[in-house]
Amino acid sequence: MRVSFGRSSMGLDALIKAQNLTKRYDDFLAVDSISFEVFKGECCGFLGPNGAGKTTTIKMIHCVLPLTAGSLIVSGLDVSKRQREIKKMVGVAPQEDNLDPDFTVLHNLLVYARYFDIPKSEALKRSDELLKFFQLGEKRNVIIDQLSTGMKRRLILARALINEPQILLLDEPTTGLDPQARHLIWDRIRSLKKQGVTIILTTHYMDEASELCDRTLIMDNGIIIEEGKPADLVRKHVGEDVLEVDYGDEVMKDLQEKFPDARLEVIGDRIRVFTSQPHGVFESFLKDFPTKGAAIRNANLEDVFLKLTGRRLRE
């Protein structure tokens, strides 16, 4: 699927440009000829069910997975040829915890800085700043095993920033964290964006994507099925308001009559009514039909996601 190139005409440069990017394992097509651009300074979200090809795409961007076909240019450099230069300017926070369990918090950062040829004194300075930034200052001499999941996540993010990257790749940065830790990480991601870091983020949390991403790409089965600003996607696919009502045959019939254009979805014992009509369309229904358990809420990205990728469980 082609994506809009409108933003580049507004003077924004494509920092990452993929054309017909493909990754095939023996008989499995993980990424199926996708084309996309990521612009300088934006936060771009890759959404999709498990196995959609998000992580594979991320790994090709930071040069640890070779492409099967297509081209992928990061900051003007070809990922198949200029790997070291690309890796120097990219920071990666992987899904899995791959911190060094034998080292302390600080030592993890110092050893990682060494891989980038950062001199020791500079590495110490940056580590102190990063630990403060992620509220890990008090843990600097603690062994990794003694950290909570949230602390490990923050340390992985701090580590991803040790080389002062222009591009930050965050693969499910808040999976498994408590709300406090999530909000702290969101806050830090926003502040990095303000500093001009280009961010690519994968997530299963649609609220996270709406909160952080300027633009989202929705992937499924190795292809990009939709692309756009979160708010635009919501408006385009699920409208502004969603009506939720407890299921009943009577109610169902009534809804169908009242909203012939609407899409009715029955999930468990609830009916969800989606419509392209503007805000306020359900107010009168609610007044005429004071059913218990009826509510109007804002349409959100999760509605879009489920509409586009279906409700079938993956993997």
Place this chain on the structure above:
Amino acid sequence: MKSSRRIATVFSLPNLTYRVWKVWLRNLDVFMKTYKVNFFPPLLEPIFYLVALGYGLGTLVQNIQGLPYINFIAPALIAISMMNSSFFECTYGSFVRMYFQKTFDAIIATPVSIEEVIAGELVWGATRSLISSSIVLGVVAAFGLVTSPLFLLIPLVAFLTGLMFSAIAMCFTSLAPNIDFFNYPAFLLITPMFLLSGTFFPLTDLPGFIQIFAKAFLPLTHAVSLTRALTIGNLESSLLISLIWIAAATPVFFILSINLMKRKLIK
């Protein structure tokens, strides 16, 4: 055609830079953090062997090639420690770092390449061999069993032998579907070498075909010959074959193991 290309890729020269040392340094950092645990086995193990086999069993054994039994086995203990430390470092040790700790994944997200990670692991394995065998050498010397100044060359043999065993080990690691797999090479390769490489009795006591087999396929045989000659100061021309065997096998396995690991990790 296809298979010849396959063979060509497993022997293609890796592109290595100074970054190999960054991986080596990472392992050294871990080693120094746990140095107490790391120093004790190579310190204590040879003492047990020398006391039990050297003094104990040795009283029942006649001189071998003009040497008291304890003098005969002492250099073998040094060579065995080269093999064990490097082989187990690059099987169990590397597998844990690769599979359980995901350390390799973390490193290749930086400018360090996968080839450099594996080369760093191999050089580190060789370093483990150097450290362990030097400790054993110290113990052997303390027992008064080093009788030639040529012993100063043993660390060189240790590094080269260690590099060879690391590379052989890494080939197994590239094939290992899980960590239990290493029971096979440990039992089918390391144990026979431990016993049949001229370690605790001379190779010449064995049937001819086993002697040939040991010299051709059990690299520890050559490490033992070299170490024994340097410990007691008895240089013979046959040592040249041992040196050539190790010097030839090391680069072959070094390159092979890097390419096999690359194939396993980068798909």
